[in-house]
Amino acid sequence: MASHSSDTHPATGWKAALRETLSAARDAIQRFPVTTLFLFLCAFVANLEILDNRSLLGWIISPARQDDLILSLAVAALASFPATLFAQAHRFQSGVGILLGLVAGLLAFAIIWPGFAFASGTTEWAFVLALAGFVPVAPFIGRGSSASFWLFGARLVFAGMLGLLALGLFGGGISAILASLSHLFGLPVSHDLYQHVWASIGLFIAPLFAMGQTPQDFETAPGDMEAGLMKRGMRALGDFAAVPILIVYAIILHLYAAKIVITWSLPDGQVGWLVLTYGFCIFAVLILTRPFMDTARAPTRFFVRFWPLLMPVPLVLLFYALAVRLNAYGVTVDRFLLGLFGVISAVLVLAQLLPRLRGDTRLVAALPVAALLLASFGPQGAIxxxxxxxxxxxxxxxxxxxxxxxxxxxxxxxxxxxxxxxxxxxxxxxxxxxxxxxxxxxxxxxxxxxxxWGLDPDMKYVRPEAPITFFGTEAAARPIEGFDLLFVGVRPRSASEQPFSMKFPEGREVRISLSNNELSIAVGKAQAVRFKVSEETILSFRVQKTAPTTISLEAEGRRVMIVPSYLFAEVKPAVELQAIDGILLLRSADWP
Known part of the structure; x- marks a missing residue:
């Protein structure tokens, strides 16, 4: 009796559950028809590729471009999603929303599709990241509040997590069923069938499920329950973790800037990424905590109020480091994006001077996303x-x-x-x-x-900080320039506590050692003569092809020559010759 009641109850029965599932799917399709279409086409092409049935699309697209088509359709779906949310939040007619989604999707497809001429200038990861960033931002362009933006973003994250959960449950569950049929009953299950399952669920069913959970309300601010949860969360995350760490981080960057000013030294090459991480964490904490300032404790209130004062010095440090690199090596994608981040961060700091924009986390989220989108493609882009x-x-x-x-x-x-x-x-x-x-x-x-242009295309690239390793393997004729003593197999090492020892023809001992870029030679009981090996000489061995065949050294009126067969030197933190093998040539008159 209880079982019968469970099956027929309108809220919990099997039919009700099925109806709710179908209703949720229908609502997602009705809300996001363009996104659904792009996702369906993406999954359809992926399944065709698994079937290796390219003939259906062969008259439209080259088989080699089918992977590019899958990516482009997925990006088109991603672009149409925030465009549709924008239309819904502004209460446009459904036809306008469909048109906006279609235009956004087709533009994104054209930007990332390699068949178009300007697609070669697209930074794909930045373009996709910017489109994803627009999903929570789009409904609040020109409307809403920081509080409603926060709650919508939190619910959107929850919807995304449900989509991932659906992917794992549906994909894993169906795969487990297929594996059980194969292993327990001996039914043949091809590997392609597993791929069809995961492609269909990952590219269509799971995203459709997540879209069905996307909130439809763009006005609601966090209520008492959300505020209570955030109050407890801020004490753990903001007051006791993120804010103190960021304050310490800021102190370190300010001290480093002071060191540069005092010592007139150049900033380290990684300082740009340190400032980027610092700024990103600041903006993330602002977005998380700003709507709940009435329940925040002292550390978080201090941070949210005075964060603009913590940014100028790190930004100056960033621009100085970038200027040094740009002057030496020109613009690269990474440097362009770092510079863009610095400019956007400076704009956000200046925006705090305007009362209307002060503390608006919608601007903090939207401005970097918009800048990243514009920098990801086209003639103005990073590439x-x-x-x-x-x-x-x-x-x-x-x-x-x-x-x-x-x-x-x-x-x-x-x-x-x-x-x-x-x-x-x-x-x-x-x-x-x-x-x-x-x-x-x-x-x-x-x-x-x-x-x-007269360049050697086979010349190997050597990182400036990479150690120098040279092997003198090529045959060559070398003048001996008046030397009459030849020592073969000389192998001094800077790390060795004992000098390398050989003997003159008449029996006198020759001790050869290497330390602090100096080759020391001592004959018999005489004091050692130190021959300085210049940094320029060591660095000349960086390129195998153009490395010198001999090293000539002079000290105290004496000359020696080395014909190296092997050389190793470190470049960082300082240029230091650590090992050299080869032939040593001396003049006997210099060593009476």
Whole structure:
């Protein structure tokens, strides 16, 4: 009797559960028809690829581009989602919402699809991240409050977690059923069937489930229950963890800035990423805590009130470090985005001077997302600006003859970057024709352009901070310049406590040691003579091809020559010669 009641109860019966599930799916499709369409097409193409049935799309798209099509459709779905939310929050007619979603999806598809000319200038990860950032931001563009923005974002995160849970439950559950049928009953289950399950659920069913849980109310602010939960959460996260850590972080950055001013030293190459992490954490804590200031305790209230004063010095540090790097190496994607973050952070700090914008976390979230979106594609984007800068650097290097080994390494590094971005034609000499139908990876074109400018395309890239390792394996003739003593197999080491020992032909002992970039030679009981090996000489062995074949040293009126077969030196924190093998040549008259 109890069982019968459970099955027929309108709120808990099987039919009611099925109706609610279908109703939720229907509501998601009705609310987000364009997003649903893009997701369905994405899952459909993915299943075709698993079937290896490319003939259905072969007359439209090259089979090699099917993966690109899946990605582009997924990005189109992602772009249409916040556009539809924007229309719903502003109470536009449903037709307008469909049109906005369709336009946003098609634009995103065109931006990321590699078949379009300007897609080569798209930073894919930044573009996708910006679109995802617009999902909570879009409904509050030009409307709403920080409190309602916070609650909508929290519910949106919950909907996303439910989508991931649905992916795990549906995908894992169906896979477990298939595995049970295969292992327990011996039914043949192909590996492709598992892929179909996960592709269909991951690209369509789970996102559709999450969209069905997306909140429809854009006005509600956190109530007493949410405020109570946040009050307890802020004590753990804000008052006792995030805020104290950020304050200590700020003190460290300010002390480092003071050190640079006092010592007139250059900032470390990683300081930009440290400031980026610092700023990102500040903005995240602001978004989390600002709507609940009435329940915040002293540390969080202090932080939320005075955070603009904690930003200027780190931002100056960031811009100084960027200026040094840009002057030395030009614009790259990472440096462009770091600089953009610095500019946006400065704008947010200045915005706090306006009472209407002060403390508005919608602006804190929306401005970085919008800037990242604009920087992710097009002629104003990070890749396009980097290509322009590196093209200018490359032409400046090759126009100065002769090109030094260090400059040649820089030029080849730039050439590899341009090659990867499909921009070799920007630096190709007028006499060289670039075949657009050549190797997809551009390997031959890279070699052709390098050789046309007199560069060695086989020269290996060496990181500036990488240790120097040299092997003298090539045969060569070398003048001995009046030396009459030759010691073969000399192997001094800076880490060795005992000097390397050999003997003169008449029996006198020769002790050879290496320390502090000095080669010490002591004969018999005489005091050792120290031959200084300059940093310039050590660094000249960085490039195998252009490394010198001999090292000539002088000290106290004596000359020695080394024909190295092996050399190892550290570059950081200081240039230090640690090992050298080879032939040592002396003049007997210098060692009576």
């Amino acid at each position: 396009s600006r980097s290509i322009d800068s590196q093209t200018e650097r490359f032409l400046a290097i090759v126009d100065q003859k002769p090109v030094s080994p260090e400059a040649e390494r820089d030029a080849l590094s730039i050439l590899r970057f341009l090659n990867g971005k499909g921009a070799l034609d920007r630096v190709a000499p007028d006499t060289l024709e670039i075949d657009p139908d050549g190797d997809l990876n551009g390997g031959d074109r890279y070699r052709d352009v390098a050789e046309a």
